[in-house]
Amino acid sequence: MKYFDYRSPDGDIAKNARVSAVGFGGMRFPVNEDKSINYDAAKALIDRAYEAGINYYDTAYPYHGGKSEGFFAEALAEYPRESYYLADKLPLWLVEDVSEVRKFFNEQLERCKTDYFDFYLCHAFTQARFEKMTELGVIDELEKLKAEGKIKRLGFSFHDTPVALEAILKGHKWDFGQIQYNYLDYTMQDAKRLEELLNEYNVPFLIMEPVRGGALVNVPEAGKKLLENEEGRSVPSYAMRFAMSASGVFCVLSGMKDFDALNDNIKTCESFREVSAEERVTLQKVADIIISARLLPCTECRYCEGCPAGIAIPETLKLYNTYMTTEDKGALRASVDKLAARPVACIACGACTSVCPQHIDIPEAMKTLAKLTEKKQ
Numbered sequence: 129m130k131y132f133d134y135r136s137p138d139g140d141i142a143k144n145a146r147v148s149a150v151g152f153g154g155m156r157f158p159v160n161e162d163k164s165i166n167y168d169a170a171k172a173l174i175d176r177a178y179e180a181g182i183n184y185y186d187t188a189y190p191y192h193g194g195k196s197e198g199f200f201a202e203a204l205a206e207y208p209r210e211s212y213y214l215a216d217k218l219p220l221w222l223v224e225d226v227s228e229v230r231k232f233f234n235e236q237l238e239r240c241k242t243d244y245f246d247f248y249l250c251h252a253f254t255q256a257r258f259e260k261m262t263e264l265g266v267i268d269e270l271e272k273l274k275a276e277g278k279i280k281r282l283g284f285s286f287h288d289t290p291v292a293l294e295a296i297l298k299g300h301k302w303d304f305g306q307i308q309y310n311y312l313d314y315t316m317q318d319a320k321r322l323e324e325l326l327n328e329y330n331v332p333f334l335i336m337e338p339v340r341g342g343a344l345v346n347v348p349e350a351g352k353k354l355l356e357n358e359e360g361r362s363v364p365s366y367a368m369r370f371a372m373s374a375s376g377v378f379c380v381l382s383g384m385k386d387f388d389a390l391n392d393n394i395k396t397c398e399s400f401r402e403v404s405a406e407e408r409v410t411l412q413k414v415a416d417i418i419i420s421a422r423l424l425p426c427t428e429c430r431y432c433e434g435c436p437a438g439i440a441i442p443e444t445l446k447l448y449n450t451y452m453t454t455e456d457k458g459a460l461r462a463s464v465d466k467l468a469a470r471p472v473a474c475i476a477c478g479a480c481t482s483v484c485p486q487h488i489d490i491p492e493a494m495k496t497l498a499k500l501t502e503k504k505q
C-alpha cells in the first residue's frame with residue numbers, strides 16, 4: 129500500500145497521520161434490490177480493503193439514506209479503533225441553529241459507535257453556506273468539539289468556485305480540505321486552481337470523485353485507445369494516479385462497489401508512480417474526447433433525489449450520456465420505456481439544478497431526452 133504523510137498545518141505533531149493513498153468512500157456500497165446496503169458483499173469489500181492496508185473510511189449523514197454510518201460501525205467493529213481513520217460530515221443544509229450541531233454530531237457518534245471522529249467535515253461548502261455557518265456560530269461550535277477531543281481534525285468538503293474557496297481558506301484556519309479533482313475537471317472545473325489555492329494556504333487535502341462518478345472508467349473508445357499500455361494498467365488507474373499525483377493530497381477517496389474496482393485501486397497503490405509529463409498530455413487529450421462527446425458530468429451523488437415528477441435523475445442522465453456516445457436512439461427508447469417516470473414528465477421546477485454540485489442543466493437534458501424518445505414531439 130502507498131501512504132501519504134498528513135502534516136497538520138498548525139504544526140501540532142500529535143495531529144499528523146499516515147494515511148493510505150486510497151480511502152474507502154461510503155457512498156456507493158453494493159446494494160440489494162430494495163436499494164438497502166448488501167451487508168455481506170459490502171463487508172467483504174471492507175475486509176479486503178483493511179487487509180490491504182486501506183486505513184481511511186469516509187462516511188456522511190445522508191449516504192445510503194442514512195445507513196452508511198451504521199454500516200461502517202458494524203463492518204469495522206472487529207478492528208481496533210485506533211488502527212483506522214474514520215471521517216464523517218455535518219449535513220450543513222439541515223442546520224438552521226447552532227444548537228443543532230451537537231444534536232447531529234451526537235447522533236453521528238452513536239450511529240458510528242465511536243467517541244470521536246479522526247476527520248470531521250463541514251459537508252458541501254459553498255461560499256454562501258460558509259458565510260451562513262460562520263454567522264450561526266457553527267464553526268465555533270465545531271472548534272469546541274475539537275477542543276473536547278471529539279473531533280481530531282476539522283475540515284470541509286467543497287463544491288464551488290476558486291473565489292469561494294479562497295474566501296473559505298481566508299475565513300478560518302482549517303486542518304484539511306476536500307475537493308473534486310480529476311483529469312476532466314482539471315481544466316473544466318478549475319480543479320488546478322483549487323489545488324494551487326490549497327497549497328498557497330498550506331491546507332492538505334483529500335480528493336473526491338477521482339473517476340468523475342464513472343466517466344473516467346467508461347471513457348469513449350478513442351480515449352481508451354490512447355490509454356492502451358503494455359504494463360496492464362487499467363483505464364481508471366490513470367485517473368487514480370492523476371489524483372494521487374496532486375500536490376498536497378493526502379488521500380484519494382474512491383467509492384468501490386465491487387472487487388474489480390477495489391483490487392484495481394490496490395494494484396494502483398502498490399505499483400504507484402506519479403503521472404509523467406507525457407501521460408499528462410495524453411490524459412488531457414482523453415479529457416478533450418470526453419468533453420467533445422458532450423457527456424453530462426453527473427457523479428451519481430444523488431443530492432437531487434426527490435424529483436416531484438418521480439424521475440430517477442442520475443439513472444436518466446446516464447441514459448443521456450450513453451446516447452451521446454452511442455447515438456443509438458432505439459436503445460435509448462427501450463431504456464426510457466423501462467423507467468418509472470419518463471423524461472417528458474419533467475415540469476422544469478428547477479429543484480434538482482439548485483442542489484446539483486455539478487451545475488448540470490437537468491431540465492434541459494430532460495427536454496432533449498423527451499424530444500428523442502416521445503414519438504409525438
Ligand code: SF4
Pocket residue numbers: 434435436437438439441473474475476477478479480481490491494
Ligand atoms: S426540474 Fe424536472 S427533473 Fe428536476 S426536479 Fe424538477 S421535475 Fe424533476
Ligand code: SF4
Pocket residue numbers: 425426427428429430431432433441442445483484485486487488490
Ligand atoms: S444530477 Fe447532479 S445532483 Fe443529481 S446525481 Fe448527478 S451530479 Fe448529483
